[in-house]
Amino acid sequence: MSSPDPRAQSTLKIYLRLLGYVRPYAGMFVMSIVGFLIFASAQPILAYILKYFVDGLSNPEASLFPNNPYLGHLQLLQAVPLMIVIIAVWQGIGSFIGNYLLAKVSLGLIHDLRVALFNKLLALPSRYYDNHNSGHIISRITFNVTMVTGAATDAIKVVFREGLTVVFLFISLVWMNWKLTLVMLAILPLIALMVSSSSKKFRKQSKRIQSAMGDVTHVASETVQGFRVVRSFGGEEYEENRFRVASQSNTDRQLKMNRTGSVYTPMLQLVTYTGMAIVMFLVLYLRGDSSAGELVAYITMAGLLPKPIRQLSEVSSTIQKGVAGAESIFEQLDEDNEVDQGTVNIAKVSGRLEVQHLSFTYPGTEQPVLDDISFVVEAGQMVALVGRSGSGKSTLAALVPRFYQHAHGQILLDDTPIQDFTLRNLRQHIALVNQQVTLFNDTVANNIAYGDLAGAPLEDIQAAAQQAYADEFIVKMPNGYHTLVGENGVLLSGGQRQRLAIARALLKNAPVLILDEATSALDTESERHIQDALDSVMNNRTTLVIAHRLSTIEKADLILVMDQGRIVERGTHAQLLEMNGYYARLHARQFKDDDAVPHSVEVC
Structure with missing residues (x-):
């Protein structure tokens, strides 16, 4: 007996871990399944109504329940249209409950994953950022998470809604004619083999697509951040070619995955419809004493099977995309946090x-x-x-x-x-001022009073800015200390950004x-003023x-x-x-x- 495929085990493990994030939404998740159960149960009933419709063609005044003393007067003429409306309402209620509640669960899951991923970034050691470029890190939070959205939303919806539909249809077909249904079951192993084979390809191709998307994000991010260098040194053509290559690589890999799906879906459909053709031949050949209505109902139910089976087979690619995305997300979440085994907390040090x-x-x-x-x-x-x-x-x-x-x-x-x-x-x-200043797309005041300093009185912020010789240009800005500085202080000069960073360190007042x-980024006059400020700040x-x-x-x-x-x-x-x-x-x-x-x- 061969051992299970380790890759399949890994896929299942990753997917179960992904579904573990659904636990806080268990109530809504169960209710969404109930909604899909309601939706799926209506499919065979709707098909079975055709039996009464066909039988009613020859005798529309016939009773729907001839042996029932209370409903014996209900004729097929009134009953069939009424049942169709009732089933449509029943199916609509189930569809709404299933789709809406599952959407709430899925969006909540994606939000939780994004927050967990971002919070993890704040706890990772510096060496992680040294070894991973920013484009791939950002791509995980944006693109990879959208892949997980498909696995958590569309895939689960299809699995439950279409899966339950297949189950109800098969139960109904077995109940109506179990011998003919066994013929249809014979093609299931072939379908399972095709799904297994395609899943491996989808998983591998999805990981390559996500890597290529990280390259696209990385090139775009570098170009946006360094646009002045690009323009100063005539790098437009170089960056155009670099981005084109990265984007084309992503496009080629997307096309390869679509080609796999485009070949796989028609093949599966051919297998399914071949089984249907055999069943229809046997129905015509071995019709027995079944009424025309029963045969039409059976063929209709059997005809409803290919669509949910096809959708169930196609969901494999969505799941594999999501699993590949979840795998990269969990790789980051499983990284060791910055080492912090210290226990000492001292309020003030010399x-x-x-x-x-x-x-x-x-x-x-x-x-x-x-x-x-x-x-x-x-x-x-x-x-x-x-x-x-x-x-x-x-x-x-x-x-x-x-x-x-x-x-x-x-x-x-x-x-x-x-x-x-x-x-x-x-x-x-410790207060730290680097040569490479980091500012946030926020106000001047909030950039000085950042993090633990948030909420500092404006008077203290102004005093720190004056010491750093920053107040002289801040007061000339449109909204003073409440002026937005742009992404990484793009609206400020290098010297101005440096002075804000020094003001931030002065406000911290660390020993x-x-x-x-x-x-290093200051002109001689600004440096002289700041040097005087630093001389006093360095005391003690x-x-x-x-x-x-x-x-x-x-x-x-x-x-x-x-x-x-x-x-x-x-x-x-x-x-x-x-x-x-x-x-x-x-x-x-x-x-x-x-x-x-x-x-x-x-x-x-």
Whole structure:
């Protein structure tokens, strides 16, 4: 005896897990099935009424219930039309209950899946975003979920409505003539074999379609976000070709799936109608003592079977699309959350930061990015990290708020390992300003007072903006602090976006401040004003400055010179110049022409 197909088991497992999301809507789900039961029960009754119609052609005054003393007067002339109307009403009620309630269940299920998927994105570690492009991530929430909608809505509706219709029709056919019905049952194994074969193809093709759709979304997303670069460097033709290739790939895969369905459906229909032809031959050949009405009713019921059987067979492609979509969704939902095993929650820390023998290698790579890093920053002090690109400065900054998990060495905040803090509590003590500013399509005030800062008084927001030298351009905007900034602050200049990000960090008022090239997008005048603000803000705050400008580097309590993941020199600005080593050479090379504009060049 052969073992079950593992792929079939996987499909069933995924689909059952998908249906597990229906549990909160169990009541409506059961009622929708009752509605489809009502609808399906009307099909054979409607066909059986034809028996009375045909019999009534020869004697319309005949009684419908000749042996019933109460209904014996009801003639076929009145009864047949009346029964047709009653059955139509009965069928309509069942159809409404089934379709409407199942739609509510399905839409609720899709909403729950989308929310679960989006919430999972907020809990995934940084390495997940490093390894997956944004187009495929967004495609899961949009396109893949619509595939699940088909499996959860259309498929279930067809399975129950048409499936119950087939069951009722078969029961009625067996009751009327079981011998003829056995002939029709003989074709079922062939139908099952065809459905099984096509299901495997639909599943494989659906996964390829979803992957291709992710590529389409990715290309479109990149082009929209980088439209200025595209236009500046004449990339229109390149992007047109790139999008055309991605879209054509998706189209070709869609066509291939449609071709499979277009071949499969007529073949199944041929098999079904061949069985029908054999049955009709036997009815004509072996009519026996059955009345004309009974034969017409039987043939009509048998004739009603191909349509629901065909729809049941076609639902396989819908289910396989949904299962493929659900599989990709569950893959993301099953990803491990950001590691958070900490239990320490401290209301306020002084900000003393100590790094002990820290080494770090990105997952999936072999070359260490940080190698045996050690230093101490006392509360309120400022440490500056300088070095060429790729020396590990930004990685070190990312490890402090645990955007990545280090395995070797320790990072201590107030003598407590940062792994012991809960992630939320740790990050409440840290304010971060990156070179790449992220703003949301919201008001200026809401972008400054974001997340835990939401609901901050407008006076505090304005004070932070004034410190960041942002108030001077905010008050000139159409609606001041209530002006929408556009997607990622598209309506603002680079310097303005950077100042809003600094204002956000100032409003947070955290004891640890990380500035990762925080003033790189500012002009000289704006930088000078912000530098004055940062000088006052850095008081009583532990500040980690990465590749900052000369004025900040000179004032740092400690400068760490990094190269290839190691600290090659350390000391104050004056001490490092006296060493006449790596830092002195870097300083001489980058600031040899600095007499005219001493504060306009970055250390990188």
